[in-house]
Amino acid sequence: MSADTFAPSLPAAAELSADAAVVGAGPAGLAAALELARGGLDVLLLDEQAEPGGQYYRRPGPEVLDAVGDHRPEGGRLVARVRAAGVRVLSGHTVWGVDDDRRTLLAASPGGAALRVRARWVVAATGAYERSVPFPGWQLPGVVTPGLAQHMSAEGVRLGRRAVVAGSGPFLLPVACALLERGVRVAAVAEAGRPYTPGPAALGALRFPARLAELASYAARLARHGVRLHQDTVVARAHGADRVEAATLVRFSDPGEVVARHDVDLLCVGYGFRPQADLAQLLGCAVDRDPATGDTVPRLTPAGRASVPHVYVVGEAAGAAGAPTALARGRAAALDILAASGRAPDRGERRRLAVRMASLARFTRLTAALYPAPAELVPALARRLPGSALVCRCECVTAGAVRGAAAAAGGSDVPAVKGGTRAGMGLCQARECGPALEALRADGPGTGAVPARVPLRPLPLAAVLGPAPGEDA
Amino acid sequence: MTPRTAAAQVEVTVDGRPVLVRPGTSVAAALLEQGRWDFRVDPVSGRDRGPYCGMGVCLECEVTVDGRAHVRSCLERVRAGMRIDTAAGEDA
Numbered sequence: 001m002s003a004d005t006f007a008p009s010l011p012a013a014a015e016l017s018a019d020a021a022v023v024g025a026g027p028a029g030l031a032a033a034l035e036l037a038r039g040g041l042d043v044l045l046l047d048e049q050a051e052p053g054g055q056y057y058r059r060p061g062p063e064v065l066d067a068v069g070d071h072r073p074e075g076g077r078l079v080a081r082v083r084a085a086g087v088r089v090l091s092g093h094t095v096w097g098v099d100d101d102r103r104t105l106l107a108a109s110p111g112g113a114a115l116r117v118r119a120r121w122v123v124a125a126t127g128a129y130e131r132s133v134p135f136p137g138w139q140l141p142g143v144v145t146p147g148l149a150q151h152m153s154a155e156g157v158r159l160g161r162r163a164v165v166a167g168s169g170p171f172l173l174p175v176a177c178a179l180l181e182r183g184v185r186v187a188a189v190a191e192a193g194r195p196y197t198p199g200p201a202a203l204g205a206l207r208f209p210a211r212l213a214e215l216a217s218y219a220a221r222l223a224r225h226g227v228r229l230h231q232d233t234v235v236a237r238a239h240g241a242d243r244v245e246a247a248t249l250v251r252f253s254d255p256g257e258v259v260a261r262h263d264v265d266l267l268c269v270g271y272g273f274r275p276q277a278d279l280a281q282l283l284g285c286a287v288d289r290d291p292a293t294g295d296t297v298p299r300l301t302p303a304g305r306a307s308v309p310h311v312y313v314v315g316e317a318a319g320a321a322g323a324p325t326a327l328a329r330g331r332a333a334a335l336d337i338l339a340a341s342g343r344a345p346d347r348g349e350r351r352r353l354a355v356r357m358a359s360l361a362r363f364t365r366l367t368a369a370l371y372p373a374p375a376e377l378v379p380a381l382a383r384r385l386p387g388s389a390l391v392c393r394c395e396c397v398t399a400g401a402v403r404g405a406a407a408a409a410g411g412s413d414v415p416a417v418k419g420g421t422r423a424g425m426g427l428c429q430a431r432e433c434g435p436a437l438e439a440l441r442a443d444g445p446g447t448g449a450v451p452a453r454v455p456l457r458p459l460p461l462a463a464v465l466g467p468a469p470g471e472d473a
Numbered sequence: 474m475t476p477r478t479a480a481a482q483v484e485v486t487v488d489g490r491p492v493l494v495r496p497g498t499s500v501a502a503a504l505l506e507q508g509r510w511d512f513r514v515d516p517v518s519g520r521d522r523g524p525y526c527g528m529g530v531c532l533e534c535e536v537t538v539d540g541r542a543h544v545r546s547c548l549e550r551v552r553a554g555m556r557i558d559t560a561a562g563e564d565a
Contacts, residue, residue, distance in 0.1 A: 061497020148527025
């Protein structure tokens with residue numbers, strides 16, 4: 001580090017301004033940015049990945065697409081339209097905080113230089129991340145989220161020779177198929193619930209045959225490859241020394257019953273997706289706890305406007321509901337902003353979009369009803385964790401230590417449990433262990449959820465202090 | 474199914490050793506394709522750690538790229554001539 005960094009008066013960070021700043025270039029952010037730019041606003045789109053697309057339309061380099069194929073070409077087309085509409089796209093830029101005015105976004109460029117972004121409207125399209133629930137051995141190399149398995153398969157990587165895919169939710173099926181396509185043998189898919197023998201609650205989903213047909217086609221492909229689909233089954237333990245070597249599967253409803261033990265070099269485990277609402281929280285937006293998922297979700301109007309009127313939250317950050325919903329939410333927010341900016345969009349268009357969103361919401365609710373509610377599933381899994389299992393993988397804090405802190409005075413307060421154990425205070429900021437921490441806290445008063453903290457991502461010091469003199473930000 | 478080799482491979486160095494990787498992939502993908510899962514050594518337990526989330530959240534895949542520490546390898550693209558150093562490699 002140069003001595004200049006400690007100069008008494010630091011140079012100001014580079015400033016950018018726009019009518020609208022959209023954070024996150026996944027389906028929702030892209031849809032919002034496109035609509036806003038078409039409506040005549042000057043739009044800045046910030047995204048931390050190398051290429052726009054988010055997780056759903058994640059774009060490897062063109063060389064990979066040429067060689068491996070593009071499994072979601074519509075993503076590339078949407079990105080092209082966004083660029084053609086004049087949106088200023090800043091890839092590789094991490095928005096890590098909000099200034100004291102609760103309005104100016106603080107970002108870091110790919111080189112780590114500081115950037116301040118001021119906009120009349122802020123659209124938080126920060127997406128979702130996978131819900132992890134710890135189990136013994138989950139820190140072993142070779143234990144990954146289903147999302148990692150899908151991304152690396154899309155990049156053409158064969159991640160292992162033999163895999164188990166486990167957890168809960170519809171996403172497990174396409175991930176298992178993606179692994180098969182790369183030549184990985186999938187020993188089993190383990191689903192905690194019983195969604196594939198649906199009860200009366202699920203029958204409403206039959207009104208959406210096209211979407212269910214997609215799920216059925218994945219299930220059929222797995223069956224053709226002889227992949228066992230275990231229901232009411234969860235991973236009890238990953239075995240191995242320096243790399244995962246085997247996985248033990250047990251009944252979710254009766255953990256004493258071993259369903260199978262598979263020798264694997266890849267174990268993919270995830271329990272659906274959690275909205276990433278931390279930027280909205282830093283912007284001062286009111287949030288609620290979703291009773292079905294236990295997740296923190298921003299309080300929004302149907303068009304996505306938050307309690308802070310210049311902030312909109314769209315896509316998975318507003319509640320995980322899938323890509324079609326994310327696209328619709330992005331458009332709806334943009335149309336609302338355009339109306340508020342006096343650029344009245346076609347009222348009929350807004351009405352049609354509202355009808356479509358209501359239909360998508362119905363499908364999301366019915367799909368969710370097929371799978372166990374995370375607010376019940378996660379605590380059930382956390383309660384049976386052996387004391388020696390790591391809960392916080394960053395700080396190596398065991399379930400026993402977390403339970404000890406939860407039993408002490410103030411143990412019903414998640415920040416107190418974190419402070420007493422360092423659980424959830426590592427680099428990932430409790431994004432991986434948060435659901436388990438929340439489940440293991442004692443009943444009683446206090447903060448039940450992991451609060452958002454600045455910086456949202458660990459940063460080089462330069463990004464916080466501003467550029468060094470003479471440096472081009 | 475192995476991907477067709479369309480583009481020429483590019484050379485990078487991993488822990489000081491030259492290796493050929495496919496262009497356009499993430500650094501994490503390039504390392505995994507080399508059979509590497511030991512991206513990091515956990516400072517508390519001293520045990521190896523590998524990539525976990527693949528989307529920039531867990532920070533388990535951090536490596537040093539061209540001397541820049543704490544780069545999330547799942548979000549960074551490989552470039553010809555790139556120098557990739559893992560914490561596991563430093564200890565070896």
